[in-house]
Amino acid sequence: MAADVLSTQKCPHCHSKTLVLDKKCTECGFPIEGSQSQQDTFLSKIKKARKRVQEVQSFVKWAISLLYFIGMLYIFIFLRLQVPWGAKWAGVMLGMPYITLGIIASRYKPSIIFMVALAFYLFTEIVLLQYLHLPVSLFNQLWAKITVASILIVGSIAAYYSDKLKQKTKIS
Ligand SMILES: [Zn+2]
Known part of the structure; x- marks a missing residue:
């Protein structure tokens, strides 16, 4: 279903109401639906x-x-x-x-x-x-x-x- 790939969520990282594409926030790239380690990797990269x-x-x-x-x-x-x-x-x-x-x-x-x-x-x-x-x-x-x-x-x-x-x- 298309809704699985494309959904709108509030991003916990950049706090914008964002489109989730390929499991990532389209605003900041945070892997909203990614695994914990993917999220950690993203956060340490930003840091x-x-x-x-x-x-x-x-x-x-x-x-x-x-x-x-x-x-x-x-x-x-x-x-x-x-x-x-x-x-x-x-x-x-x-x-x-x-x-x-x-x-x-x-x-x-x-x-x-x-x-x-x-x-x-x-x-x-x-x-x-x-x-x-x-x-x-x-x-x-x-x-x-x-x-x-x-x-x-x-x-x-x-x-x-x-x-x-x-x-x-x-x-x-
Ligand atoms: Zn974001």
Whole structure:
């Protein structure tokens, strides 16, 4: 009978009222009508994926903190310096985009936002600062530039990977 293969149940794992297809919840894949060991295997797989997402998320948090840090650095250093108001303004204008991107990345598509931030960073460091003469230059050293770029790239990859993992395992 068709009803044996296809039935609606409340899934004990994802709690949605779901269609059971091939003994599995069609929402999350939990083997509702599977054996105990099949259910245990599924749950331990999810648990592992969750742990992995958590680990990967720490790289995302690093990249977000970096954006806030660069933004604050520009704003506070320039506001504290004894420089003309024009230079203070330039520092604030350079810092604000990083803070804004950090806020967006903490809520929305960090993998893309980090790449936008990296592009902005490279643009300011390589192009803009050639024309904008600031009294101090932050990130003048090559190692500092490489560090910033690396953290953003790793953060972007981590965010992408954790999104994929969440989608695949339907965890939030
Ligand atoms: Zn389910």
